Amino acid sequence: MPEFMDVHTSMAGVTTEALMAAHQADLDIQDDEGVSFKHAWADPNTGHVFCLSEGPSADAVQRIHERAGHPADEIHEITVTA
Amino acid sequence: MPEFMDVHTSMAGVTTEALMAAHQADLDIQDDEGVSFKHAWADPNTGHVFCLSEGPSADAVQRIHERAGHPADEIHEITVTA
Numbered sequence: 001m002p003e004f005m006d007v008h009t010s011m012a013g014v015t016t017e018a019l020m021a022a023h024q025a026d027l028d029i030q031d032d033e034g035v036s037f038k039h040a041w042a043d044p045n046t047g048h049v050f051c052l053s054e055g056p057s058a059d060a061v062q063r064i065h066e067r068a069g070h071p072a073d074e075i076h077e078i079t080v081t082a
Numbered sequence: 083m084p085e086f087m088d089v090h091t092s093m094a095g096v097t098t099e100a101l102m103a104a105h106q107a108d109l110d111i112q113d114d115e116g117v118s119f120k121h122a123w124a125d126p127n128t129g130h131v132f133c134l135s136e137g138p139s140a141d142a143v144q145r146i147h148e149r150a151g152h153p154a155d156e157i158h159e160i161t162v163t164a
Contacts, residue, residue, distance in 0.1 A: 005123050005132050016162050023164035041087050041134070043158035050087050050132060050158075052123070076125035076132075080098050082105035 001036075001054045002079075004061050006072035012047030019049070025068035026051075033060040052078075083118075083136045084161075086143050088154035094129030101131070107150035108133075115142040134160075 019042050026037045035055035042049040055061050058075040065072050101124050108119045117137035124131040137143050140157040147154050
């Protein structure tokens with residue numbers, strides 16, 4: 001299953017509670033697209049959030065994020081890791 | 083220990099061998115700054131590489147990346163995760 005790192009760039013000030021709620025909103029509907037969100041890392045100062053997921057395509061990842069109310073600004077397909 | 087996600091945006095075409103070599107170059111000297119690089123994810127198509135690390139500061143992370151020959155374009159301090 002392809003792996004993706006997506007980036008949100010406008011989440012300045014995000015709190016633990018807000019990030020957990022946003023992540024849960026993805027988890028609640030991710031099965032509809034065969035996506036599995038694995039982890040999210042946030043920097044409230046720069047407003048960047050990085051989400052690691054597995055799924056059939058970048059479009060599938062984006063559809064879940066859009067339906068959950070927080071479309072990604074970038075989605076990168078991860079094919080090399082170290 | 084603070085956690086960081088740094089981003090490189092100009093690594094289009096990066097191969098597994100090249101990423102592993104770059105990562106190893108960081109590991110070889112990271113103790114000099116008290117940094118620990120944990121994982122790197124790359125998208126050779128967009129040229130983006132995301133590196134997760136722990137260390138005393140973003141500057142310490144950058145000093146290791148600079149000495150290893152691949153300064154980061156962005157470094158985000160991760161204070162919220164989900």
